[in-house]
Amino acid sequence: MNARHESILNHARSRWLWFSLALSLTCLIAYAWHSPSVPPNGGTWLGYTLGTIAGLLILWLMLFGLRKRSYSGSSSLRGWLSAHIYLGTTLILIALLHAGFQVGWNLHTFFLILMLLVIFSGFFGVYCYLRYPTLMTRNRDSATRSAMLEEIAELDQNALALADGIDPKVHSIVLRSIQNTRLGGGVLTQLRARDDSDAALAGIRAALEAREKNNQAAGGAKSGQTIFAMVDFLASGTNDRQAEALRKLIDLLSRKKALASKVARDIQYQALMEIWLYFHVPLSFATVAGLIAHVVSVFFYW
Amino acid sequence: MSERFRIAIVGSGPGGISAAARAAERGESHVLLEAEPHLSNTIFRYQKGKFVMDEPGILPLRSPVPFKAGSREAILDAWNESAARLKINVRHNHEVSAIRRRDDGLFQLDCANGARFEAQFVVLGIGLQGNIRKLGTPGEDLPFxxxxxxxxxxxxxxxxxxxxxxxxxxxxxxxxxxxxxxxxxxxxxxxxxxxxxxxxxxxxxxxxxxxxxxxxxxxxxxxxxxxxxxxxxxxxxxxxxxxxxxxxxxxxxxGATAPRGFVEACGVVFPSKDPAAVPAISPQYESNVKGLYIVGALGGYPLIKQAMNQGYEVIEYIRGERVEPADEPLLKAKLGGMPGFRGVDEALARIQKNVRVLSHITPLQLREFMLDSDLRTPRPGETVFARNDYTNSFYSIVDGEVHIALDDAGQQHITLRRGEFFGEMGLISGRRRSATVKAGAGCVLIETPRRSMNRLINSVAAVKREIDEVFILRAIQSRFAPEASAEQLKEMVAGATLQKFAAGDVLFSEGEIGDCLHLVRVGSLTISRTIGGKDVVLSYVPAGNYVGEMALLGESRRSATARASIATETVRLDGDSFKKLVNRMPVLKLRLQAEYRQRAASNLAMQALPSGGDIIQFLLAQGAGEATDILLIDESLCVRCDNCEKACAETHGGTSRLDREAGPTYASVHVPTSCRHCEHPHCMKDCPPDALRRAPNGEVYIADNCIGCGNCERNCPYGVIHMASKPPKKPGLLSWLLLGLGPGPGEAPYDPKKSKKEPKEKKAVKCDMCKDEKGGPACVRACPTGAAIRISPEEFPAYAQSRR
The missing domain is CATH 3.50.50.60 (FAD/NAD(P)-binding domain)
Structure with a gap:
């Protein structure tokens, strides 16, 4: 076994890249050398050969789903995936050569488009697989998702207890915020990575500002509109216990906000790494159906 | 006022209850003293519905009290029923606080509640759990x-x-x-x-x-x-x-008070201070105090069935009957293959006469030792074990000879003869075998598993001393001077000492004057240098290697710091005698210099990497220093598909033995919660049926005779063992794909709640590195992106260099 990490693209010194390049080159040379009496199409002997290769390739690419689910055996799944990617890419060229670059408003072109959709959704998958794992690790910062969720729940409890001692309005703001915090959910929510912890923070800030205004009115004019100035004001000692609690509450809610956006982002990355499969796999089954229709129609109705 | 009985049995565990039942059956005057208001407190305290197993399956049960695998309740009910049926004279709430042998030859047993008993014989079956410490204040026994x-x-x-x-x-x-x-x-x-x-x-x-x-x-x-x-x-x-x-x-x-103090107060002598030591008892289970017998876990027999058999036998022995021990047929089957076999006792006597290490132990210990061991009679030329095997059993030569190959071609070899032993290096260091051993003519060997040997080493000091002496000599010989005879090395061996280091201890520091070198015997070291005010790890030195020779050969100061990465033992060799040896043997000098050049080159390569050493340091901080094979996940490649966990579950009866997400990460290198197959597995420490084994390729696995006690789960510092019952069977791939029957491949098996009523047999499960899969670890094979790999600590430097 190898004592280092290799990605799917450079598996076994990019063996499958070279294989795919060689296959493409062979097909291109054959296509250039072949000069049939009619314009190149699927009906010539080269067309049939390329078509057979492409058809078999599609079936083999489909087998990946089975291979992924059979856990015994001795080959590595990484090698299969590497081959799946490179040979899948080669399929574009072979299919186009097979068709002699002819397209039209017919079943065959529809099948070609289906196949291209599958392949390009696969490209998006490769992009996701290469890009998001690193981002996900960085975002998580060594915490697990369940640990972050636990901490959020705990912050909620503490915030509620704190708000309870301030005033009913603040309490209801915090409670509403807790009830409104939704992480995950439908596909779109997952992909958008939004959480609703902003509203509460804004509410608490407003409450603090209102208090500050009152205090200012009582204690003379003081400049400073921002929350930072207010924190200074609070720290100056003219505040009461409630303001102290409010300040603590802001800390808690800010921390929660940071965590909630982290979790939302985590879910987003995970969703991105999975969503493409929901297109790739059904479309690939449709492609197989298309393949059958293509072959049947060619042999029976041409 | 005291009551008098012929036999007093202390403790109503499996051994005690079986003894009392036999005594009652035989009409002996007896009393069974139990501290608690119920029988068999240890089993009583198992959680409700716990499944209790009856290992070892091959041993027949010999007791008037029935026992077969089943739920805790079923077993306790059967025992209570037998106690009533046989009219065992049991006294509950009688905690014995002192046992004294009086001058008139009778034992006097004082109970904490003031009762006093006299007995001619005492059977001690109090186990190892000890007595629960109470509050020690008024009201400590109130119902709430x-x-x-x-x-x-x-x-x-x-x-x-x-x-x-x-x-x-x-x-x-x-x-x-x-x-x-x-x-x-x-x-x-x-x-x-x-x-x-x-x-x-x-x-x-x-x-x-x-x-x-x-x-x-x-x-x-x-x-x-x-x-x-x-x-x-x-x-x-x-x-x-x-x-x-x-x-x-x-x-x-x-907590509980350990029973040892109480037992010692009764006059029973323990052979060593080691907490694992058990008192020496005769083949009739009699301790050094005449008339005081010890059965069960306290005497070193932790399994229920063993204890019950002993309870039966001890009563027979007290009555003066001769009973063939329950293990006699087993030993007969085991020793029957010995050339010239006449009988078990004769064979055991021959073994003890021929093998010097075993001459220090009692006949009962030898019986137990032989039950765990195997007798092997390999043909001449047959390989006993091969170099780089991961086996860790210990071999004693009863007859004939073996040849230890010194080079790969097998041209040069050392011959060991009757009475000597081998395999101690693998046993002590927990690493691969250092040489291939082939059988010679007339070879009769005893192969002893690691646990039994370690128990023997810990309980008999003479055995430990003898093995250590031979270890030092052989370690020096094999590492430095295979050409030298024992005579030539005598001076060096005499000056060698064993030293122990805790994790993080420094053996020597950079810049010190070197006066010795260390051969690592157990554990591992890291070599580091201070570069720019920061400690940078340059290499990892596993057991079997040496450090510190260069300061003796050329430069006089240490060029780097050596630190124990885990609990480590070294053989410290004196500098002067080593120098003498080097001067006498120019070949050795050349060899050392060649090795040094190689080391220096790889150290330089590590130094050139700014973060290389940090990764090693991170891995060692996760306890990887004691690993032999560790799963690492590159989080920049891992797409979190959990196919590794699915593959693990699929290849191991539905339960994944790895938790991908848990565990620390540094610079994208993630150490998931998964077995590292430690050199000295913590899980093996206290396994009653000895179900934790090491396969020749190094995999630490759990054999089928696991009794589900959970000791390994508690002893593993990495949390990689858990208790699980077998999930229901899954449908085949096609019936899932086409008919939707049951969970598909990789999906979690359905909740087995339906049959919750019945206690499910739960056993420990852990990673076995897919030793039965021909393709190797399923987690690695099933990773679609190549994020999961398994490597051994020796590969850490190369691995660190590959990640820049």
Whole structure:
């Protein structure tokens, strides 16, 4: 076994890249050398050969789903995936050569488009697989998702207890915020990575500002509109216990906000790494159906 | 006033109850003294419905009391029924506090409740659990004061005082705090005795106000109240004076007193201070105190069936009957293959006469030793074990000879003869075999598994001394001077000493003057240098290698710091005698220099990498230094598909043995919660049926004779073992794909709740590195992106260099 990490693209010194390049080159040379009496199409002997290769390739690419689910055996799944990617890419060229670059408003072109959709959704998958794992690790910062969720729940409890001692309005703001915090959910929510912890923070800030205004009115004019100035004001000692609690509450809610956006982002990355499969796999089954229709129609109705 | 019986049996565990039953059956005058109000307290305290197994399956049961694998309740019911049927004279609530042999030859047994008994013979079957420590205050036996907690969810809305600061107390308090008002009482000002995780958890619970804590406090008394809503009241003494708590329940978790002190007070001698040591007993289970017999776990026999057989036999022996020990047929089958076999006793005597290491032990120990061991008679030329095998059994030569190959071609070899032993290097270092051993003419060997050998080494000092001496000589010989004879090395061996280092201890530091070198015997070292004010790890030195020779050969100062990465033992070789040896043997000097050049080159390569050493340091901090094979996940490649976990579950009966997400990460290198197959596996430490084994390729696995006791789960510091029952079978791929029957490949098996009534047999499960899969570890094979790899610590430097 190898004592280092290799990605799917450079598996076994990019063996499958070279294989795919060689296959493409062979097909291109054959296509250039072949000069049939009619314009190149699927009906010539080269067309049939390329078509057979492409058809078999599609079936083999489909087998990946089975291979992924059979856990015994001795080959590595990484090698299969590497081959799946490179040979899948080669399929574009072979299919186009097979068709002699002819397209039209017919079943065959529809099948070609289906196949291209599958392949390009696969490209998006490769992009996701290469890009998001690193981002996900960085975002998580060594915490697990369940640990972050636990901490959020705990912050909620503490915030509620704190708000309870301030005033009913603040309490209801915090409670509403807790009830409104939704992480995950439908596909779109997952992909958008939004959480609703902003509203509460804004509410608490407003409450603090209102208090500050009152205090200012009582204690003379003081400049400073921002929350930072207010924190200074609070720290100056003219505040009461409630303001102290409010300040603590802001800390808690800010921390929660940071965590909630982290979790939302985590879910987003995970969703991105999975969503493409929901297109790739059904479309690939449709492609197989298309393949059958293509072959049947060619042999029976041409 | 004291009662007199012929036989007094102390403790009603499997051994005691079996002895009492046999005595009752035979009409002997007997008494069974039990501290608790029920029989067999250890099994009684198992959790409800626990499945108890009856290993070893090959051993026949010999007892008037029935026992077969089943739920705790079924076993206890059968025992209670037998006790009543056979009219065993049992006295509950009689905790024996002292046993004394009087001058008139009778034993006098004093109980904590003041009762006194006299007996001609005493059978001690008190096990190893010890006595639960009670509160030691008035009211300690009130009905709402309890010393264990089966199910924390049983209690709701109560005020509960938990007394104690250990793991059990903390775990109980936290579990109870979910539904109850919990107060924890700590005699000291911190929770230092508990595991790190528990300590953090309790401190957090206290800070969050979930649990109230009294530090430096001790209960003074507990009173029952007849009025008010609370059942009782506890008076506490605290640093601020007395406090009073109204309570529903007290749960005291104060640990247990180990039985050793009590046993020693009875006059029984233990061979060593090692906590694993067991008292020496005769083949008839009699201790050094005449008339005092020891059965069961206390005598070193931890399994229920063994103890029950001994209980039966001990009564027969006391009656003067000769019983063939229950293991006689097993030993006969084992030793029958010995050339010139006449009988078990004769064969055992021959073994003891021929093998010097075994001459130090008692006949009963030898029987036990032979039950665990195997007799092997390989043909001449047959390989006993091969170099780089991971086996760790120990071999003694009863007859004939073996050849140890010194080079790969097998041209040069050393011959060992009758009475010598080999395999001690693998046993001690926990690493691969250092040489291939082939059988010679007339070879008869005893192969002993690691656990039995370690137990012997720990309980008989003479065995340990002898093995250590031979180890040092052979280690020097094989590492430095295979050409030299024992005579030439005599001076060096005499000056060699064994040294122990805790993890993180420094063997020598950079810049010191070197006067010795170290051969690593157990554990591993890291070599580091201070570069730019920072300690940079340059290499990892596993057991079997040496460090510090260069300061003796050329430069006189140490060029780097050597530090123990885990608990380590080295053979320290004296510098002067080593220099002499080098001067006498120019070949050695050349060889050392060649090795040095190689090391220096790889160290330089590591130095050139700014972060290379950091990764090694991170891995070692995760305990990877004691690993032999560790799963690493590159998080920049991992797409979190969990196919590794699915593959693990699919290839191992539906339960994944790895937790991908858990575990620390550094610079994208993630160490998931998964077995590292330690050199000296912590899980093997205390396995009653010896079910934890090491396969020739290094895989530490659990054999089918696991009894589900959970010791390994508790002993593993990495949390990679858990208890699981077999999930239901899954449908085939096609019936899932086409008909949708049951869970598909990689999907979790359905909740087996349907059959919840019946106690499910739970066994320990852990990673076995897919030793039965021809393609190797399924987790690695099933990773679609190549994020998961398994590597051994020797490969860390190369791995670190590959990640820049």
């Amino acid at each position: 004061v309890q010393y264990q907690l089966d199910d924390p969810d049983e209690y709701e809305g109560e005020t509960i005082v938990v007394v104690g600061a250990g793991d059990a107390a903390i775990e109980n308090a936290i579990a109870l705090a979910k539904q109850n008002n919990v107060v924890i009482i700590n005699r000291r000002d911190e929770f230092a005795r508990a595991k790190k995780g528990n300590e953090t958890a309790i401190l957090k619970a206290i800070e969050d106000g979930l649990i109230e804590c009294y530090y430096n406090a001790a209960p003074e008394r507990v009173d029952a109240l007849s009025v008010g809503r609370k059942k009782g009241r506890m008076v506490l003494s605290t640093p601020n004076g007395k406090a009073q708590l109204l309570i529903d329940r007290v749960i005291a978790r104060l």
